Amino acid sequence: MQDMIKDVIKTIDEIAEKEPDRVVYDYLGQTNTYGELKKRSDAWAHKLASLDLPEHDPIMIWGGQTFEMIASFLGCVKAGHSYIPIASYSNAERLTMIQDVSKANLVLAIDPLPDINLSGVKVLAPAEVQAGDYVLDQEKFVKGDDNFYIIFTSGTTGKPKGVQISHDNLLSFVNWELTDFALPEHPSFLAQAPYSFDLSVMSLYPALVAAGKLVVLPHDVTQNFAQLFMTLPKMQFNVWVSTPSFAQMCFLDKTFDGEHHPDLTHFLFCGEELPRTEAERLKEKFPQAHIFNTYGPTETTVAVSQVEITDEILAKYDRLPIGRVKEDTKITIDESKGENPGEGEIIISGPSVSKGYMNNPEKTEAAFFKQENDEYASYRTGDAGFFDGDMLFYRGRIDFQIKFNGYRIELEEINFYLSKNELVRYGVAAPKYNKEHAVQQIVAKIELKKGVRRKYSDAELTRRIRQDLTKDLMPYMIPQRFIYEDSLPISQNGKVDIKAVIKEVNK
Numbered sequence: 294m295q296d297m298i299k300d301v302i303k304t305i306d307e308i309a310e311k312e313p314d315r316v317v318y319d320y321l322g323q324t325n326t327y328g329e330l331k332k333r334s335d336a337w338a339h340k341l342a343s344l345d346l347p348e349h350d351p352i353m354i355w356g357g358q359t360f361e362m363i364a365s366f367l368g369c370v371k372a373g374h375s376y377i378p379i380a381s382y383s384n385a386e387r388l389t390m391i392q393d394v395s396k397a398n399l400v401l402a403i404d405p406l407p408d409i410n411l412s413g414v415k416v417l418a419p420a421e422v423q424a425g426d427y428v429l430d431q432e433k434f435v436k437g438d439d440n441f442y443i444i445f446t447s448g449t450t451g452k453p454k455g456v457q458i459s460h461d462n463l464l465s466f467v468n469w470e471l472t473d474f475a476l477p478e479h480p481s482f483l484a485q486a487p488y489s490f491d492l493s494v495m496s497l498y499p500a501l502v503a504a505g506k507l508v509v510l511p512h513d514v515t516q517n518f519a520q521l522f523m524t525l526p527k528m529q530f531n532v533w534v535s536t537p538s539f540a541q542m543c544f545l546d547k548t549f550d551g552e553h554h555p556d557l558t559h560f561l562f563c564g565e566e567l568p569r570t571e572a573e574r575l576k577e578k579f580p581q582a583h584i585f586n587t588y589g590p591t592e593t594t595v596a597v598s599q600v601e602i603t604d605e606i607l608a609k610y611d612r613l614p615i616g617r618v619k620e621d622t623k624i625t626i627d628e629s630k631g632e633n634p635g636e637g638e639i640i641i642s643g644p645s646v647s648k649g650y651m652n653n654p655e656k657t658e659a660a661f662f663k664q665e666n667d668e669y670a671s672y673r674t675g676d677a678g679f680f681d682g683d684m685l686f687y688r689g690r691i692d693f694q695i696k697f698n699g700y701r702i703e704l705e706e707i708n709f710y711l712s713k714n715e716l717v718r719y720g721v722a723a724p725k726y727n728k729e730h731a732v733q734q735i736v737a738k739i740e741l742k743k744g745v746r747r748k749y750s751d752a753e754l755t756r757r758i759r760q761d762l763t764k765d766l767m768p769y770m771i772p773q774r775f776i777y778e779d780s781l782p783i784s785q786n787g788k789v790d791i792k793a794v795i796k797e798v799n800k
Contacts, residue, residue: 297468297472298467298468298471298502299464300436300460301370301441301460301463301464301467301498301502302370302371302434302435302436305327305331305367305501305502306331308327308501308502309327309328309331310331312327312504313326313327313328313331314328315479315504317330317500317505317506318330318363318507319507319508319509320359320509320511321509321514327504329360330360330363330364330367332424332426333361334364334366334367334368334371335429336368336422336423336425336427337365337367337369337422338368338371338372338427338429339425340368340417340422340423341368341369341372341374341399341417342433344399346374346398346399347398348373349374349375349439349440350397350398350399351374351375351376351377351395351440351651352374352375352376352377352397352399352400352401353379353388353391353392353395353397353399353401353414354366354377354379354403355381355400355403356378356379356380356381356401356402356403356488357380357382357403357404357487357511357512357513358484358488358509358511358512359403361403362378363488363497363507365401365419366442368422369401370434370435370441371429371433371435373434373435373439375439375440375441375442375443375457376442376443377391377397377442377444377455378488378489379391379445379489380487380488380490381403382487384407384765384767385408385409386764387767388400388407389409389411390452391445392411392414393452394445394452394453394454394455394651394653395455395651395652397414398413398414399414399415399416399417400415400416400417401417401418401419402416436460437461438460438461438648440458440459440648441458441460441462442458442494443455443456443458443651444456444489444490444591446701446703454651454653454656455651455652455653456491456591456592456647456650457648458647459647461644462644462647463494463594463645464644465619465643465644465645466494466498466594466596466645467499469619469621469645470495470499471499471502474559474561474583474585474599475559475583476499476532477558477559478503479503479504479505479506480500480503480505480531480532480559481500481506481507481508481529481530481531482496482497482499482500482505482506482508482530482531482532482534483496483508483510483533483535484496484497484500484507484508484509484510484534485509485510485515485534485535485539486534486535486536486564486699490564490699490700491591492535492536492563492564492595492699494595495561495563495587495595495596496532496534506530508528508529508530510524510528518545521543521546522545522548525546525548525549526546526548526553526554529554529556530556530557531556531557531558532557532558532559533559533560533561534561535562535564535699536563536564536565536699537565537566537567537571537731540560540562540575541568544578550578551579551580554579557579557582558581558582558583559583560575560582560584560585561585562585562586562587563587563589563595563699564696564700565696565697565698565699565732566613566687566696566730567586567602568731569607569610569611571729572584572602576602576607583601584601585599585600585601585616586599586600586602586613586614586615587599587615588615588616589641589645590672590701591647592647592660592661592674593641593646594645594647597619597624597643598616598617598618598624598685599616599617600613600614600615612730615685615687616684616685617684617685619643621643621644621645622642622644622645623641623642624639624640624642624680624685625640626638626639626640626678627640627673631677633679635679636677636678636688637678637679638673638676639674639677639685639687640671640672640674641671641672641674642664642667642670642671642672643669644669646661647661647670647672648661649661659673660672660673661673675691675694676688676689676690676691677689677690677691689730693791695732695735696732697724697732697735697769698769702770704722704723704724704735704791707722707735707737707762707770707771708720708721708722708791710761710762710765711737711758711762714761714762716741716742716745716749717740717741717742717758718740718741718742718743719739719740719781720737720738720740721789721791722737722772723735723736723737723738723794723795723798724736724795724798725799726799734772734773735770735771735772735773736772736773736798737758737772737774737776738776738781738794738797738798739758739775739776739777740777740780740781741754741777746777751775751777754775755775758775759771759772782794782797
């Protein structure tokens with residue numbers, strides 16, 4: 294069994310010193326070693342230290358899933374700064390919004406930046422970071438309660454929220470994953486999730502501190518079925534990490550089975566509910582593999598509960614459990630928020646709970662609090678759940694946040710931008726659920742302003758509204774279907790009744 298890690302950065306460096314030639318990164322056949330990772334991250338750290346940034350200032354990083362990305366992540370934390378990963382397929386406005394919230398003074402342009410005016414923000418490109426042998430001051434390394442990374446999620450009024458994850462938060466998560474999942478020695482992980490999505494951390498740091506390897510499936514490949522099904526069969530790894538919906542997509546590939554992937558021993562799922570039918574199909578296709586269902590919000594560092602989906606679990610439960618809570622963490626159910634006895638809001642307390650949202654005291658106070666006689670912060674998840682013995686079950690959201698294809702989406706953020714459109718009087722984004730209780734699509738129900746309906750066809754309206762939304766929303770947040778109604782249901786307080794709209798969509 295893996296020894297408990299005490300320091301993420303030093304552990305990775307120690308592996309690099311002992312085994313510099315061990316492969317750490319495989320990007321579609323292009324490989325890099327631990328020795329190269331240490332040298333390159335040291336070069337980044339040395340360069341960052343020379344820039345005279347304010348202490349602990351966060352650094353934005355714009356890029357994809359290349360080796361240079363992870364080298365720059367480690368460069369930041371070695372220089373005493375947290376990093377904010379931003380996927381370079383995002384729209385330029387996302388960068389501006391994140392800068393506005395984080396007040397970051399620097400962006401590392403691992404990929405070329407879009408044409409955008411970031412006033413007063415320095416830009417640093419990889420070409421400006423010179424190779425060399427640098428000796429760093431380890432006292433500067435991010436440690437303890439210092440922020441390690443900040444992941445920005447969707448926000449309800451157009452402003453994303455920056456979840457601050459400290460070194461100790463990450464340590465709690467990494468030690469749990471390396472202890473409780475019976476992973477192979479020197480595990481090689483599928484690295485499919487973009488680094489701006491906290492699911493990526495389930496592969497990234499457990500691989501790096503266990504002298505493992507990251508086998509990268511880049512975003513542009515996953516977006517193209519033909520390319521995906523050409524690439525996947527050639528890839529070799531032991532540990533699959535993804536959302537259930539990504540694995541479901543891979544069922545279309547005839548070679549997605551244990552015969553063609555003999556090394557694949559573990560599936561780790563997070564980010565959305567794992568449908569029972571999918572788990573059954575995976576067990577048929579990969580009879581030797583261990584399939585784990587996990588659960589946890591970004592605010593509690595990736596995941597806090599897990600269960601191996603065995604034949605016994607499948608026989609016992611119709612809707613799969615989300616697992617047993619990790620040893621250092623406590624979950625309670627706030628039944629005042631539940632509709633049935635024993636059911637309510639899932640409250641998480643423990644060393645992996647974030648200190649809150651960056652520069653957002655109001656939202657932090659609403660979601661995080663301290664329970665009596667508890668040394669750790671507690672987080673109100675907004676998820677409904679209950680316990681059956683020590684097994685936790687998830688029953689959807691108690692507010693208007695959904696998981697769609699693994700992305701966490703605030704419906705109110707979509708509503709905010711829908712209603713800003715000059716053609717729209719009221720707009721509501723509603724999730725359409727399938728029989729497995731997973732979100733199948735996002736449907737926009739719209740009441741138009743007077744006279745608009747006469748001017749445009751439905752197709753033209755949809756084209757205009759959709760085009761307008763692309764300016765402010767990530768592609769995965771844009772509704773797939775638009776329905777135009779003469780009027781939307783209004784609640785007692787005179788506002789559109791969102792719950793009623795969601796019910797209508799799911800009739």
